Amino acid sequence: MTSKADILRQLRNEILTLELKPGSILSETALSERFEISRTPLRDVLKQLAHEGYIDVYPKRGNLVSYIDLESVEQIIYLRSTLEKDMIKNLASHASPLPLRGVLELKEILERQEETIEQEQEHAREAFLRLDDAFHKALFTLAGRVFLWDLIQQSNAHYARYRRLHLLKKEKLKEILAEHRLILDSVIGRNGEKIDEIVQHHLHEDINAAYLSENFAEYLNLPSFDSSEPADRT
Known part of the structure; x- marks a missing residue:
């Protein structure tokens, strides 16, 4: 059993x-x-x-x-965006050197992400998603905010599936990697000027796109049952 x-x-x-x-x-x-x-x-x-x-x-x-609740997704995106903009700008403004180990970890993650993009197997996208999480968790760790990262993961049922649907597009993987590099370059180069713009696009862009509703409407819409309200989750 x-x-x-x-x-x-x-x-x-x-x-x-x-x-x-x-x-x-x-x-x-x-x-x-x-x-x-x-x-x-x-x-x-x-x-x-x-x-x-x-x-x-x-x-x-x-x-x-x-069904994937886009309102819940938007709330998580808002939370992550608010936290990551502030956190990454703080990292980029530090006068003291960044821990070499943390920087090398971030660079290694990006190298591995690039390798997975060229693979066509389905498991490669799962690997890319795990590396995406690893990149952002490493940033939170570098900033001493890993507790907040773990807290966000506790409300992941809708957001994780939303992300997977967008990762079915290979061009999306390349876009994510390019933005990861911009984020890391901003941190290493101590340049926080464009962090708000980069993070805003990185996390918010897809929620405004028609891709999901055009291709996966059946994953988003609640069925019309006689008893339409689900039972209480308490």
């Missing part, structure tokens, strides 16, 4: 990577058979997933993988 913690981790990952697409039904019977676990502990797992925003529970309809 698989532990509740392992099942929770597995289902989170399948939802975040879009293996389980928004709107997919999570049948208690199927999950119970799949993980060889009884209904009572399985319901604890589903309750936690609902609390974290990964699924919605509809009375008489069951458990559905949550």
Whole structure:
């Protein structure tokens, strides 16, 4: 029998990577058979997933993988943008030398991102996304703000999937890498003049684009159920 913690981790990952697409039904019977676990502990797992925003529970309809909530995404973007603009400008204005280890880590991440762009396999995009997270976490770490980074990750169910959909475009990967280089150059070169502009475009640009609504509308729109309100996530 698989532990509740392992099942929770597995289902989170399948939802975040879009293996389980928004709107997919999570049948208690199927999950119970799949993980060889009884209904009572399985319901604890589903309750936690609902609390974290990964699924919605509809009375008489069951458990559905949550649709991507763009309002939630915009809130996370606003939070990250506000924090990162201030944090990166502070890094760029420091009079004392930046820790060499941190700078070398950031450069290595960018080199590895460039390598993944040239790969066509699906797992390469997942690798790029992990490196994207690693780059920004390294900036937070360099600024002594890693606690804030970890805090942001606790509200990641909608934002992580939103990012993955945009990373299906190879030109988007190249754009992200180019902006990462601009950010790092600004920090190393002690030039904070364009940080606001770079970070604003880096984090905000996609939320205003029509790409998602034109290509993935079925991931964003809530279904029209007779009982339209999902059950309380408390």
